[in-house]
Amino acid sequence: MARTYNPELDTDKDWVRNLIGDTDTPDNAILSDEEIDAMVAEVVAEYGSGLHVKYCAAVIAATALAGVALGSINAGDVLSKTVGRLSIRRQSGTDLRAAYNEHIKMLEGKCSGTLDGGGGSRIFESVAKVRTTTGRTVIR
Numbered sequence: 001m002a003r004t005y006n007p008e009l010d011t012d013k014d015w016v017r018n019l020i021g022d023t024d025t026p027d028n029a030i031l032s033d034e035e036i037d038a039m040v041a042e043v044v045a046e047y048g049s050g051l052h053v054k055y056c057a058a059v060i061a062a063t064a065l066a067g068v069a070l071g072s073i074n075a076g077d078v079l080s081k082t083v084g085r086l087s088i089r090r091q092s093g094t095d096l097r098a099a100y101n102e103h104i105k106m107l108e109g110k111c112s113g114t115l116d117g118g119g120g121s122r123i124f125e126s127v128a129k130v131r132t133t134t135g136r137t138v139i140r
Contacts, residue, residue: 001032001034002032002034003027003029003033005023005025007023012040012054013037015054016036016039016040016054019055019058019061020062021087022083022085023084024084024085028083030065030083031061035061036061039061040057042057043056043057047115052111055107055111056114058107059107059108062107063104065083066100066101
């Protein structure tokens with residue numbers, strides 16, 4: 001599976017990689033191009049094309065990435081975690097999962113704010129579908 005990134009952000013895939021910090025391609029990227037393209041396709045199939053695609057697909061991708069990056073660590077034992085260009089640092093008393101969840105919430109806000117018709121909350125149902133098609137787990 002390919003892992004590519006163009007910093008000129010010519011495609012929705014590149015935007016998604018940029019928004020989630022999974023840009024250290026090809027060696028250290030977590031999500032494959034095919035996985036991100038499937039997430040983009042899911043958003044386009046459900047809501048059509050437009051500005052919302054990159055943010056809504058990034059919500060799905062960030063949730064999948066968080067499951068991979070944070071699923072196997074004990075936040076009490078780790079001060080920071082780096083996966084590719086994504087780096088999360090725990091401050092005193094801060095849970096790594098909570099820190100990345102805040103990033104996901106920011107992306108959710110951008111997704112919801114750019115969707116016509118106010119259907120932003122439905123995009124998050126797609127996370128379960130992505131879990132099934134990519135085998136990635138989602139943090140709660």
